[in-house]
Amino acid sequence: MASSTPAVTVVVTTFNRAGYLRVLLETIARLDPAPSSVIVVNNASTDNTDEVIAAANLPMPLIHHRLRKNVGGSGGFSVGVERALAEGAEWLWLMDDDVEALPGAIAAFQPWMGTYRCLHGRRYDYSGQPFFWQHHFNAFLGVHFPVRGNVFRHRPVFHTNVGCFEGMLVHADVVRRVGLPDPRFFLNGDDTTYGWLIAQSEPVAYINEYVLKKARPQKQIDLGVRHLNDSNDLGRYCGMRNRGHLARYLRVKGSFNRWGFGLGTLLTAAKEVLRLVAVEHSLSGLAPLWRGWIESRGILRDPEWQPMPPVETNPTDPVKETR
Known part of the structure; x- marks a missing residue:
């Protein structure tokens, strides 16, 4: 188990959700212990996102990385992860703009950061109920299936082989080895695939600690298993x-x-x-x-298709920001 708090860089991708982003930044400001820095990738938002970021009052450095065009959640996380590595990030906590960070989230992760290098915490949904996220990827079918029952009944950690960019905490060395998230997905399935790629060489852990709350309501039905x-x-x-x-x-x-x-x-x-x-x-x-x-x-x-390559990033290299 880890005995000190490693440096965590929060990477947020946002597009035209200034109201949600404002609340998220306010909750990040209350994290204890605090992250070392925050990077917000602005996917060419046309609302008042620029003003929200400029007015944010955070006790840690905030980098506003604005893109000229909307490259989707996948492209946003790919850019944000690349920027975080270039800034010398040790751990990267990836999240969408429509969640809220719970005050003790990093402290909840801390005991597991010496054992695992890719972690997910639990989430509440908009109504404050546990948000279902317990899946396992079946490579034969290329589909992830829900895991029934209480996965934390016997242990405080559940090993899975999928990822979720709504809360994945990943070590920079893992990112360098696996490569950046693939921007070609634009959205949908990029994080599941990324978690599966990580799981080919090391465990992906889901811990029994609540770290985020969904801030945006969604229509849904309960199928019993998910x-x-x-x-x-x-x-x-x-x-x-x-x-x-x-x-x-x-x-x-x-x-x-x-x-x-x-x-x-x-x-x-x-x-x-x-x-x-x-x-x-x-x-x-x-x-x-x-x-x-x-x-x-x-x-x-496509004969020219290639997987994302491993990252060779020197943290001292100059960073080019698109504005």
Whole structure:
């Protein structure tokens, strides 16, 4: 177990959610112990995000990394992680803009940071109830499945093989080895894939400590084994298209099965149709699903596709910021 508090850099990706971002920064300011720095990647927001960041009163350095165009959550985290490494980050705590950090979050992580190098804490949903996040990735199908029951019944830590950028705490050395998050995903599936890549060589841990609360309400239904949240057409399209990128990573790691992955794609499409019918009460999202599947086929056949390479970053290198 760790006996001191390692330096933690918080990396936030934001797009047109100035109100949520303001609250998140206020909660980060109250963290005890505090992070060493905060990096906010602004995905070309058109609301008053610039003003919120400029007015933030944090007891630690705040870096505003503004992009000229919206590169999605995947691109934002890729840029933010690269910037954090260039700034000399030791640990990176990745989070979306629509969560709140609980005051003792870093202290909750601390006892485990000497044992694991990729950690996730528990989250509350908008209503203050436990947010379901306990999955295991099945490489044969290319699908992550919920793990039923209380995963903390016998131990305070659950080993998984998926990741979530809404709260992943990862060591810089792991990032350098695995590479930056893949910006080609744009959104949806990038963090699951990243956690699986990490898990190929070391454990990904989910600890029985609450560290975040979801600040944005979502429509959802309870399926018993998990909650199914609402989505949108862009998320559906990217989710299906990104199975092409996922398949390529499975191939790189020697874990791709054509027939199993095809079945997994059918299951993924069925889940999205269920989401449309049961949560959103609409079938208007079927067209984006189809377009995403067509594009995934092109990714599978792309002869120039390459995985993200390991990172060779010198913390003393000059950082180029896009404004």
